[in-house]
Amino acid sequence: MRRVRPAALAAVVAASSITLVSCRGHSPSMLDAHGTESQRVSGVWWLMFSLAAVVYVVVAAFIVIAIVRGRGGKREKAQKAPKDDTFIWLGGIVAPVIILAVLAVVTVNTTEALRNPEAGELRIAVVGKRWWWDVTYPDSPGVRTANEIHIPVDRPVDIELTSDNVIHSFWVPELAGKVDTIPGQTNHLRLTATAPGTYRGECAEFCGIQHAHMSFQIIADPPADFDRWLARRTTGAGLTPTSDQAARGELVFTREACAGCHAVRGTQAVAQIGPDLSDFGGRQWIGSLTVPNTPANLEQWIVDPQSVKPGTLMPPTALSAEDIAAVTAYLEGLK
Amino acid sequence: MAVTEHPPPPPSPPVDEPELLELWEDAPGIPGFLSTVDHKRIGMRYIYTCFFFFFVAGAMALVMRGQLAKPNADLLGPQLYNELFTMHGVTMIFLFNTPVLAGFGNYLIPLQIGTRDMAFPRMNAFSYWVFLLGGIFMYSSFFVGKIPDGGWFGYTPLVSRTFSPGLNIDFWGLGIVFTGLSTTVGSINFIVTIFKLRAPGMTLNRMPIFVWSMLVFSFMAIFAVPAVTLATGLNELDRLFGTSFFNPALGGSVLLYQHLFWFWGHPEVYILFVPATGMISQIIPTFSGRPLSGYLWVAGALVTVGFISFGVWVHHMFATGLPPVAMAFFSGASLIITIPSGVQFFAWIATMWKGRVRLTTPMLFGVGFLLIFLLGGITGVMVAVLPFDWQVTDSYFVVAHFHYVLNGAVVFPIFGAIYYWMPKMTGRMLSEKLGKLSFWVMFVGFNVTFFPMHILGFLGMPRRIYTYDNGLGWGGLNAMVSIGSAIFGLGTAITLFNWLWSRWRGVPAGDDPWDGDSLEWSTTSPPPHYNFASIPLVASRHPLWDQRPLPFAESGPEEDTSGLGSEGAVARETPVTSGIDTRPEGNLEIPHETYLPFVVALGLAALFVGLLIKAAVVGVVGVGLAVVAVLWWSWRTEEDLT
């Protein structure tokens, strides 16, 4: 909604667009739509934007003219003005009713077209945790990951959303709108990605101290890639340590506190308090997109997660430097 | 209304003003301060206290903006940030916006309807003390380091004992229940005052729109506040006594909490908005030099908004996975609520169109309000569209929407009202020069702050995050927002300075500096304690424009009419009139100062402290104190009940 405003303000708005463009980084913009739902909604937005621009400009023009008109003593003009009721009827009732009727139709149509069950859906179960996302594929038993959700392009996905703690909200702006995860209730979000890519998501419902770092991403792959990804996890390949250091890491991991919270398939670590780490090496991020997944960051995370993500529910560890390096090597090898 | 020739009433007998003033004067010093029941003193107190809270909450916002100005900043940690945005929202809604409007209502309603005080002056004092103690209660959390951190609408289970074991949430939950009491008591008082104390001739269709808006405010509060009291109250029961209203494991429902909260929460935003438009409906006609266009339309729109606003609350819950059909219904209802706003909007435009606009400071704030509310309203319509809201809910787009309406469409009118009515309240004008400067700084600062937030919402920035990454492209706009907020803050500071400075240096205002149309402009500035020695007689919606000179009533021989003239003021009475045709029905005795309201409020505060720290003794002592004081109070009041 650009509006009629003093030049200063127009400049400010222009400046804002420039800052916007000149700013490096890729924003997860809902208008940069790569999903069936987000595309439809961005269509709705541009329609509303045009209506809003017209309404704003016209009404603001009325305000400005109304102020300027009577000034300077042009009394006789006031006589020629339309009746009060005419203003109110046309501006306050007739015009809005027409516009609102359009919006009502758009609302109903769009709502009806979205989020309907479709044949051949891929089912994914997502549980909102404090402050990460637990992800399973109900049709591929045993596959469990966290924060990074792989889906095939062009295939409808049914995301089943629950929570066993507080309320969170699952939002991937480039693909679809939000749905909350609510304890005691199962919600569904249905979306289809129309182009391959990595789409950033955020937890949108305030959920406590690290609500800000409860991001995730949906990685939409071409179907063949996705199938390969899923198959590798279904068969449990890549779980055996490939070096001595990593083997030692596995030992430390299962012996130390780690196994009390985390699971790695095929080991004695089966706890599900923290994220499943079976494919950790294949993830791009640590701690719900808090820092990139590099060995250095991982070591830092294991030694003192609080310094990376203050308030996280993972406690610091008192392992020797060697053990930490070993665990790091082990975890990074799980892909 | 038969308007026949009628000889002008004879002038009131001269009153001995010093004597009358002394009769109504509060005791000096602290005793008078704690015991006064004068609606004007209480109203001023509300306004000052609320503005104190406004600046505190605004300062918090500035600190928050400091943290968000650049990516990965470490000015604030997550805990502190969460506390600040919670207290920012809570303070703005519960301790600034709602009570400041009650404060203006308190001050202005008796003056505008031509009476000498509120219907229940002691209750009035009580509601102020409850508000103040409620505010102190919530802010004492800062001293024990247990600041509420669950957001202003604190959803359960986040605010349950399991996930927020500390006292933080109790300060918030109990505080809301406590201050809700103040709003309720205040509203009862407004309703009865407006129905029973209007000056003869001030029929419903002649009431100033501000009075109408406060009537709607009060009725909405009466029906809405119980919902928030129960939402937070039942949550406190869950927390303190282990009940399971909201515990899904034991048959409770977390969505029930949201329904209860928003059943109040939505009407609440109109509770704030309606009186703000009432102020605008007084300011615009005065400075357009003509009556408000479509008076009945506007009054009707206020009432309609009041009704419809109880049927849209689910639009705050569009992402909770309710059945789409139900949500589409609420989406439609939210669209419909636009129409009364449109009606008001064009009534204002028509008023200016046919008048001659004087761009004084209050009017500038009025025009600023129009330009800002227009955008805030339009974005409101957008978020009412269900599928669009799925995208923008809980993002900065919503933050932008509600600051355009709360900060723009409510705070701007309140600033306008300060410039408009402060001369009446203090007897001194605020500087126009500084006022206009303040307006422009605020207006520019406002848009620089809140306009970019819309774009941030599109770019995927969720609300309530204490930091964000460098690579997300949100840095530039956030920097702009933060700079804007400092500009806006500066603008408000100019008004604060202007206001304080005018107390000493302001030009004397005279009775009617703006050529206003309503009765408050007929008394001196500031008005005497008794407001009107004789009650004015009203024959128009615009008594000061249409009735020159303004006629005043004489006391009649009957008991029912004895309070109309200056004899009533001497007897510390004010006339009660029939609700519809405003004929005298008797007199209400204006009570003298009393500590009882303060004591009852203290007792209740002790109860809440007792609940907070789980000390039964404190609670019981508090209740005991309150009960004794109430009994004493009810015992003594018999004399003045008619």
Place this chain on the structure above:
Amino acid sequence: MTAAVVTPGITRPATRRSYPTAWWGMAVLIMTEAMVFVILLAAYFFLRAASKEWPLAGIEVPKLELAVPFSFVLWGSSLPIFWAEAGIRNGNVARLKAGVLISFVMGASFLAYTLYDFNDLHFGWRDNAYGSIYYTIVGLHALHVFIGLGMNVVIQLKAWLGRYDHGRYASAEVFFLYWHFVDAVWLAVFPALFLSPHIR
């Protein structure tokens, strides 16, 4: 602008006498109180709709043997109030005293029943959501009865101290209204909490 003229006779006393301002204040207070109960009952049905069984966890449905008669006692306690009100209108303080007393006895016996009922229940208010909402609604109503009885005593005392006569009984009128409200609330609470669980 045309000079508006004051309606003649506007300052003459109203022909019909209305209730005192305090009565109106109570009336508005009752609106908000009524809303409290409306919302609580809505919450009751909301929780019920969300549960597979009701009452939850095999709790037995409320017993009616005592509930029904005592409900009628409570509703009946409005009658002596009407009678007392008619009395004091004509300045009959004795009738006021008697009516208020009878009403007190009836209200008190209802309160006693409620406490007995609470004692008799096999579930607590912590057990589950049913227990929580049941105790809260019935308990809150009982609290209102209790406050009403307190007001009743004050009115009785004032009557004995001779503070009422046929023109001055405003506080009694306020109490009357409140007491009718307490009865009326039960008119909604009783069918909802006691009868409706029997219908499945």
